[in-house]
Amino acid sequence: MFSNLLLLWSLSHALCITGLTYYAPKEQSWNNQNLSSVPLDLDVRLRGLDLSNNSIRQLHTLALPYLEQLDLSSNQLDLISEGAFENLARLEQLNLSRNGLNNNLGRNSKALLSLSRLKSLDISMNALGDDAVELYLRNKSSLDHLKMTGNALTRLSHDLFKESKALRTITIDDNLIAVIEQGTFEPLRRLETLDLAKNNLAHICDFKLHQVKYLNLSRNSVEFFVAREDDQLYRLEILDLSYNKLLYFPIVPKMNRLRYLYLQNNMVGALNSEATVVSEVNSLYNEIVSEKIARKNNLHLNWRLMPLIYIDLSYNHFRSFPLETLSLLSSLETLNLSYNCLQNIMWNIKNYSDSGHHRQLFFHSLKHLDLQSNGLAHISPLFLSALTQIETFNLQDNSVQPCSSTDHSTSSQSTQKMDLNTSCVAFGQLRTLKHLSLKENNIKVLQPNTFQRNALVSLNLAKNLHMEMHEGALDGVQTTLQSLIISEINMRSSRLSLPCMPALTHLNVSNNHLDMIPSSLGCSPLTELDLRNNVFMTLNQSLMQILSTHLTTTYISGNNYNCCDSGWLTTLNEMKIKVPDINETECFTRVRNFVMTDYLEKPLIYCLSPSKALEVNFGQMIIVLFVAVIFTVLIVFSRKLCCTQRPFIM
Incomplete structure (x- = not known):
C-alpha cells in the first residue's frame, strides 16, 4: 500500500515539474501580521502577495518569478536592495504607498529600474519631492496607472513623464503643485484620467489636453480656466473645478464632449449681473490669447456647442439666474443652483426688437432643477414656462408661496401681468413635474386646486409651521401622488x-x-x-x-x-x-x-376593570393563603418528627 502511494506521489511530482499540471496558488496575504521582514517560506509560484500594514523596513531579493501583484503599502520601508526586483519578471502591479521612500533615493530608484513591465505603480504618501519622483519613474515605458497622492511635489516638469508615455491614468492629488510646465502632459497620447485635486494651482490659461476624458482640478486656487479656440476635437467628458476661486464660467474648447461640469463652492456670480460676467470673461479670454480686437462672445459660442447634461453651481454667489448662458445648453438635464443668493428669478434678458414682447428662451432638456436654500420669494412665470421637460424641482428652504390654479389664467396677457404683480408661484404651469419639494418655505396657506394641472408623484411640505391646508388642496394630484x-x-x-x-x-x-x-x-x-x-x-x-x-x-x-x-x-x-x-x-x-x-x-x-381586578386579587390572596398553610403544616410536622428521634448510645 505504501509503495503504491509513493509511486502516485512521484508521478504527480513529475507531472508538476514538467508543467503538465500546474496548481499554483493565486494569492497569499500576510496583511497586518506585524512582520519586520518578508517571510522566507513563500511559495515560488505565487501570483499575488499582500504584505501591507506591517513593519518591514528593508526589502531584499524576492525570488518569485510568477508574481504579478505585490502590495507593500503601509510599512516602514526605506531601503530596497538594488536587486530586490530582478527576479520579478512578471510583476505588473506594485503598491509602495505609505512608506519612507524619500530616504535612500539612489539605491531605491535603482531597484525599481528593473521593473520595465510594470503597469501600475502607487508611490503615494512617501514625502517625495520633484527630483525623487523623476528618479522613480525612469524606465517605466509600460506604466499604465500612476498614483502619487500626498507627496511633496511643487512643480511638474516636461521631463517628468518622458519615459512613461503609455500612461492612461495619473493621480497627483494632495501635493503642493503650483506650476505645470508646458509639454508635461501633452505627449501622453493615451492619457485619459488626470487628477490634480488638492494642490496650489491658480490659473489654467491655455488648456490643450485633447486626449483627456476626466480632469479633476478641485480644491486648488484656480481663478479662471481658459482653453484657446482651435478646430481640434477635445475628448474631455468630465471637468471638476469645484472648491476653487473661480469668478467666471470656464471657457471650454469649442469642439468638446463635455457632459459633466462641477463648479460648486466657487465665487461665480459674485459680479452684479450675467451681462457683466459674460463681458468680463470674454475680456479675459482676449487678454490671454492676445486678441487685439474684441471678437465674438467666446463664452456663449463655445457653450452653445457643449453637450453638457449635468452642471453643479451650488454654493456660489449668484444673485440673478444666468438665464441666457444656461439656456444655451440644449442637452442639459440636471442643474444644481442650491445655496446661492437668488431672491427672485426675473426675466431679465435682452430683446432683439423694441416691440415690448419678452423674448422667450427654453430649457428643452432640463429635468432636474435644485434651487434649495436661496431665499427665493418670486419666480417669473416666463421662467416656469421655459421648463418644458421639468420632472424634479427642489425649492426647499426658500420663501415660495404657491398660487392656486384658479388665481391666475395662463393666457399670454395675464402672464405679463402675473410677472409684474404676483408674488406667488403658479406650479400649474409645470405639466411634466413629478417631484416637488416645498419643505421649509414658511407657506401660510395651501389653497384648493394648488396642483390642479400637475401629475405629482412626490410632494414634500414639511416644516411649513402653521401652514393652513384647505380642503381640496391636493385635488388634481390625488390619483398620481x-x-x-x-x-x-x-x-x-x-x-x-x-x-x-x-x-x-x-x-x-x-x-x-x-x-x-x-x-x-x-x-x-x-x-x-x-x-x-x-x-x-x-x-x-x-x-x-x-x-x-x-x-x-x-x-x-x-x-x-x-x-x-x-x-x-x-x-x-x-x-x-x-x-x-x-x-x-x-x-x-x-x-x-x-x-x-x-x-x-x-x-x-x-x-382589567376594577371588579375583575378585585376578583383576580381575591383569588390570588386565597392561593397565597393556601400555600402558606401547607408550608406551615410541613414545618410543624418536620419538627415533631425530629423530636421523636433519640440518639443510639452503646
Missing part, C-alpha cells in the same frame, strides 16, 4: 383633510398634533407610514387592518398610547409589519407607564 410628507407643520386632526389617494405608498405625518388617522387613507396602498411624535392614544384598529394589506413598515414612537387599547398593535404583529422604533415607544395604564415591549410581555393584569 405616491409619496406625501406633511411633517412638522403643527397640524391637528380637525384641520387635516386628505382625499382618497389610490397610488399613495409613503406617508409621513410625524411631528404634528394628530390624534387620529384620516379614514380616507383606507383606499391607499401604503407600504410605509410615519406617525412619530404626535398625540395618538390609540390607532383605529379596523383602519390598520385595512392598511396592513400593503403596509411593510410603520414608525410609532413619541406618542402617548393607552396600553389597554392596543388591539391595533396586535394587528401589526400578526401581519408581521416592521415597527423599527417599538423599543422606544411608551404606553400608559392606570398603574404606570411602560415601554411598549415590556407591557406586551404581561399585558392582562394592568388592563
Whole structure:
C-alpha cells in the first residue's frame, strides 16, 4: 500500500515539474501580521502577495518569478536592495504607498529600474519631492496607472513623464503643485484620467489636453480656466473645478464632449449681473490669447456647442439666474443652483426688437432643477414656462408661496401681468413635474386646486409651521401622488383633510398634533407610514387592518398610547409589519407607564376593570393563603418528627 502511494506521489511530482499540471496558488496575504521582514517560506509560484500594514523596513531579493501583484503599502520601508526586483519578471502591479521612500533615493530608484513591465505603480504618501519622483519613474515605458497622492511635489516638469508615455491614468492629488510646465502632459497620447485635486494651482490659461476624458482640478486656487479656440476635437467628458476661486464660467474648447461640469463652492456670480460676467470673461479670454480686437462672445459660442447634461453651481454667489448662458445648453438635464443668493428669478434678458414682447428662451432638456436654500420669494412665470421637460424641482428652504390654479389664467396677457404683480408661484404651469419639494418655505396657506394641472408623484411640505391646508388642496394630484410628507407643520386632526389617494405608498405625518388617522387613507396602498411624535392614544384598529394589506413598515414612537387599547398593535404583529422604533415607544395604564415591549410581555393584569381586578386579587390572596398553610403544616410536622428521634448510645 505504501509503495503504491509513493509511486502516485512521484508521478504527480513529475507531472508538476514538467508543467503538465500546474496548481499554483493565486494569492497569499500576510496583511497586518506585524512582520519586520518578508517571510522566507513563500511559495515560488505565487501570483499575488499582500504584505501591507506591517513593519518591514528593508526589502531584499524576492525570488518569485510568477508574481504579478505585490502590495507593500503601509510599512516602514526605506531601503530596497538594488536587486530586490530582478527576479520579478512578471510583476505588473506594485503598491509602495505609505512608506519612507524619500530616504535612500539612489539605491531605491535603482531597484525599481528593473521593473520595465510594470503597469501600475502607487508611490503615494512617501514625502517625495520633484527630483525623487523623476528618479522613480525612469524606465517605466509600460506604466499604465500612476498614483502619487500626498507627496511633496511643487512643480511638474516636461521631463517628468518622458519615459512613461503609455500612461492612461495619473493621480497627483494632495501635493503642493503650483506650476505645470508646458509639454508635461501633452505627449501622453493615451492619457485619459488626470487628477490634480488638492494642490496650489491658480490659473489654467491655455488648456490643450485633447486626449483627456476626466480632469479633476478641485480644491486648488484656480481663478479662471481658459482653453484657446482651435478646430481640434477635445475628448474631455468630465471637468471638476469645484472648491476653487473661480469668478467666471470656464471657457471650454469649442469642439468638446463635455457632459459633466462641477463648479460648486466657487465665487461665480459674485459680479452684479450675467451681462457683466459674460463681458468680463470674454475680456479675459482676449487678454490671454492676445486678441487685439474684441471678437465674438467666446463664452456663449463655445457653450452653445457643449453637450453638457449635468452642471453643479451650488454654493456660489449668484444673485440673478444666468438665464441666457444656461439656456444655451440644449442637452442639459440636471442643474444644481442650491445655496446661492437668488431672491427672485426675473426675466431679465435682452430683446432683439423694441416691440415690448419678452423674448422667450427654453430649457428643452432640463429635468432636474435644485434651487434649495436661496431665499427665493418670486419666480417669473416666463421662467416656469421655459421648463418644458421639468420632472424634479427642489425649492426647499426658500420663501415660495404657491398660487392656486384658479388665481391666475395662463393666457399670454395675464402672464405679463402675473410677472409684474404676483408674488406667488403658479406650479400649474409645470405639466411634466413629478417631484416637488416645498419643505421649509414658511407657506401660510395651501389653497384648493394648488396642483390642479400637475401629475405629482412626490410632494414634500414639511416644516411649513402653521401652514393652513384647505380642503381640496391636493385635488388634481390625488390619483398620481405616491409619496406625501406633511411633517412638522403643527397640524391637528380637525384641520387635516386628505382625499382618497389610490397610488399613495409613503406617508409621513410625524411631528404634528394628530390624534387620529384620516379614514380616507383606507383606499391607499401604503407600504410605509410615519406617525412619530404626535398625540395618538390609540390607532383605529379596523383602519390598520385595512392598511396592513400593503403596509411593510410603520414608525410609532413619541406618542402617548393607552396600553389597554392596543388591539391595533396586535394587528401589526400578526401581519408581521416592521415597527423599527417599538423599543422606544411608551404606553400608559392606570398603574404606570411602560415601554411598549415590556407591557406586551404581561399585558392582562394592568388592563382589567376594577371588579375583575378585585376578583383576580381575591383569588390570588386565597392561593397565597393556601400555600402558606401547607408550608406551615410541613414545618410543624418536620419538627415533631425530629423530636421523636433519640440518639443510639452503646
